[in-house]
Amino acid sequence: MRLRPPALARAGARTGPGARTRGRTPGGSLTGNLVLLATVVATVAVLLAGFAGWRTARSNAEAQYRERLVRQAAVLSVAPNLSVLLLDQAQRLTGATGVQVAVIAPDGQVAGPSAGAVTPADRDALLAGEDISTTAVLGGARVLLEGRPARDGAVVLTQPFTEVDAAADRIRAGLTLPLVAGLVGAALAGALLARRIARPLVDAAAVAHRLAGGERDLHCAVHGPAEAREVARALNTLGAALEQSEGRQRAFLTSVSHEIRTPLTALRGFAEALADGVVEPGQQEEVGRILLSETERLDRFVTDLLELARLDADDFHITREPADLDALVRETARAWTQQARRQGLDLRLEHPDEPVTAATDAFRVRQLLDGLLANAVRHTPPGAPVVLALRRTAEGQAELQVRDGGPGLTEDDVRIAFRPGALRDRYAATRPTGTGLGLAIAQRLAERLGATLALRGHGPEGGAHFTVTLPGEG
Numbered sequence: 001m002r003l004r005p006p007a008l009a010r011a012g013a014r015t016g017p018g019a020r021t022r023g024r025t026p027g028g029s030l031t032g033n034l035v036l037l038a039t040v041v042a043t044v045a046v047l048l049a050g051f052a053g054w055r056t057a058r059s060n061a062e063a064q065y066r067e068r069l070v071r072q073a074a075v076l077s078v079a080p081n082l083s084v085l086l087l088d089q090a091q092r093l094t095g096a097t098g099v100q101v102a103v104i105a106p107d108g109q110v111a112g113p114s115a116g117a118v119t120p121a122d123r124d125a126l127l128a129g130e131d132i133s134t135t136a137v138l139g140g141a142r143v144l145l146e147g148r149p150a151r152d153g154a155v156v157l158t159q160p161f162t163e164v165d166a167a168a169d170r171i172r173a174g175l176t177l178p179l180v181a182g183l184v185g186a187a188l189a190g191a192l193l194a195r196r197i198a199r200p201l202v203d204a205a206a207v208a209h210r211l212a213g214g215e216r217d218l219h220c221a222v223h224g225p226a227e228a229r230e231v232a233r234a235l236n237t238l239g240a241a242l243e244q245s246e247g248r249q250r251a252f253l254t255s256v257s258h259e260i261r262t263p264l265t266a267l268r269g270f271a272e273a274l275a276d277g278v279v280e281p282g283q284q285e286e287v288g289r290i291l292l293s294e295t296e297r298l299d300r301f302v303t304d305l306l307e308l309a310r311l312d313a314d315d316f317h318i319t320r321e322p323a324d325l326d327a328l329v330r331e332t333a334r335a336w337t338q339q340a341r342r343q344g345l346d347l348r349l350e351h352p353d354e355p356v357t358a359a360t361d362a363f364r365v366r367q368l369l370d371g372l373l374a375n376a377v378r379h380t381p382p383g384a385p386v387v388l389a390l391r392r393t394a395e396g397q398a399e400l401q402v403r404d405g406g407p408g409l410t411e412d413d414v415r416i417a418f419r420p421g422a423l424r425d426r427y428a429a430t431r432p433t434g435t436g437l438g439l440a441i442a443q444r445l446a447e448r449l450g451a452t453l454a455l456r457g458h459g460p461e462g463g464a465h466f467t468v469t470l471p472g473e474g
Contacts, residue, residue, distance in 0.1 A: 034194030035187065043183060046183045049182075061167035077154070104123055118156050123154075125147075135161075144158060200232060216242065263298040266290065270287050270291055319361050320359050320360055322359055323361075325365070329400070332388060336377070343382060347387075371439075376402055386404045398470040401465065402466045409458075418439050421436035423439070
């Protein structure tokens with residue numbers, strides 16, 4: 001049977017097919033949104049390009065026709081003996097493109113089909129030697145007008161705007177296909193881009209749902225854009241951490257079950273013996289002591305479990321204020337001296353001759369030292385030392401040490417020492433053990449104090465060496 005934390009179990013209950021559908025419906029899928037966005041952007045770009053092309057098509061057509069008129073006017077202006085008699089020939093030179101010609105004689109007389117478009121001002125400017133490039137009205141229709149001075153007078157050419165409009169329409173018609181092709185191409189490119197971006201995220205979401213559903217040993221393929229690859233790597237890390245955490249949880253629950261079952265079995269056995277009246281009167285006192293010992297053992301274990309839970313709770317308060325650590329270690333040493341002597345241990349106190357203070361919670365520091373000393377006293381054989389030391393580091397931090405002359409720890413022991421029950425399970429058959437939670441409580445308590453708790457497997461006395469580093473008073 002697979003064990004799942006309650007939070008994950010609830011998450012799994014919310015991440016079924018229906019939950020996934022409900023989570024996706026309000027905002028739509030990422031692929032759809034990206035395709036829609038690309039299409040909208042392409043449409044806006046096409047509309048802007050079309051609008052600009054629509055506007056420039058007419059101006060380009062007008063420029064082309066006006067340039068043609070300029071060249072024709074320039075040719076006619078250098079013709080010798082330009083006069084009214086040459087109008088038919090000039091008209092034939094301009095071709096059948098709707099261009100009409102007017103000739104201005106030196107005396108100001110205007111003749112020709114486009115004479116009605118020439119204003120007196122235009123006439124006077126041309127006769128004065130100026131070029132004319134403008135628009136005019138001829139027969140109720142707008143025309144392009146280009147005039148150039150000639151050797152004898154001037155020449156004027158006009159082009160109806162209907163020709164310009166027709167040319168502009170042809171240009172605009174040629175723009176339609178490229179614009180539509182650009183729109184379709186942008187939509188397709190958006191679809192491909194959306195697939196490339198969304199596919200890794202969809203795969204990652206599927207793995208996340210399976211993790212929430214309780215599956216483990218999953219691997220999310222790392223591909224796609226950098227952000228999607230980062231999500232995949234984070235999911236893989238999360239999956240490995242969940243698997244490791246749940247493995248530890250199962251091992252811890254197994255250890256807890258074993259630890260509780262042992263005293264409960266003893267309690268039940270002796271209670272049944274007392275109820276059945278099979279305990280002889282002379283053994284009742286011994287049975288009572290056993291029952292009391294097992295009850296105290298069970299109480300210590302439950303107390304440690306509750307302490308671990310309290311350390312992880314948000315309402316666990318730390319009161320930081322200047323604390324005299326020298327007085328604290330003296331008091332702690334006095335409290336543990338008698339117990340150390342009863343077990344034949346040599347409890348030593350090392351401290352400087354000057355005050356050592358730190359901004360911390362003195363009550364919690366004492367609780368931390370008591371836990372470390374209890375661990376040291378339990379594992380130190382008679383005649384060996386247990387040392388409680390205080391010193392000020394070169395960086396101005398306060399450092400507390402608890403060292404013992406016990407068997408010490410291996411490097412692998414140090415790596416797992418602060419896991420609940422890890423060392424107890426490893427050495428239950430060879431060393432004295434407690435509840436297996438003391439070092440885990442000490443580490444959590446140090447973290448709450450803003451301190452660091454370091455462990456070396458072998459110190460100067462040969463056994464374990466714990467170091468608690470507290471920040472200075474400032």
